[in-house]
Amino acid sequence: MKKLSFYDKLNAASLLLFSPEWRKVKRARKKAESFETPDVTIQTETRKIAGRNIRLAEAGPVDAPLVVLLSPFPESILSYTGCWEALTEKCRVIGIDLPGFGASEGDRKDMNPSAQGAHLAAIFDELDLQNIHLVAPDVGMAAGLDYVLNHNHRLASLAVGHGIGAPGPFKIAFMTNMLAKFGFMRFTTGLLGAGPLIAFTSKIGAIRNKANAKQMDDYKRSYSGRAREVVHWFKDFRSRAKELSTRVNEIELPTLIFWGELDVLFDSSNAEHLHAALPQSKLQILPEAGHTSWADQPEMFADMIVEWVQTES
Helix, strand or coil: CCCCCHHHHHHHHHHHHCCCCHHHHHHHHHHCCCEECCCCCCCEEEEEECCEEEEEEEECCCCCCEEEEECCCCCCHHHHHHHHHHHHHHCEEEEECCCCCCCCCCCHHHCCHHHHHHHHHHHHHHHCCCCEEEEEECHHHHHHHHHHHHCCCCEEEEEEECCCCCCCCCCECHHHHHHHHCHHHHHHHHHHCHHHHHHHHHHHCCCCEECCHHHHHHHHHHHCCCHHHHHHHHCCHHHHHHHHHCCHHHCCCCEEEEEECCCCCECCHHHHHHHHHCCCEEEEEECCCCCCHHHHCHHHHHHHHHHHHHHHC
């Protein structure tokens, strides 16, 4: 089973030293009641969908409302382990590793919102999914927004958070901004490999939660040898964020905006700007939660999604 190595942790510690947001997160982590994600098995499979090997997981009653969960980065659909059982008790849930992320096939050509939006259209069409309640945090947020804006979507509702697409001042962490701004930073990060990036995010992105051994093994295996490709997500980051933000007011779909109050990678003020721009939106700020709010507050997150889905079904 793959673990974070001393090399991964050392490089992550170096990145944290240069991250001004780390002090805030460190204080919050000391005050919070921490826990490790329970060892819940999510049965996954890989299917050839729209010409790509896509990893997904499916569980829950077949006649229940359909919830589709999109993978975050640098994690995978296993990031939802803590809330999986609660969600699948009330909903039919399909988790999807986006192309190029998690264990799904992809390369640098997939590292932009328009490519991901097109992939979602192809995946949903091939699987013939209808009346989808799409839950799309992190990289999934950009994919979900692009899908709704540029395709004949199949959604009943949208739930987004912790990503790009909010209008107004776009507030992101120092290191995220460096990756977006400088090709040298992307090159160096790709050269170091995915391990330090996973270790860094697991520290600065979580307040209460610690990923279990099975999750960490999956994240490391999923991104092994792929860091150089995946960091291209941050190329032209701000211009792509602006392209989405100038059009989000066109989205009339019921939209839940969720954000961890202590997310320092994508500040929670972004959620407020997005909420103000969307015609039919509801804003939920999760307390004692960072960038991976669904992992920091799994019970609260599951209850929030189930209540939202039942309201919008």
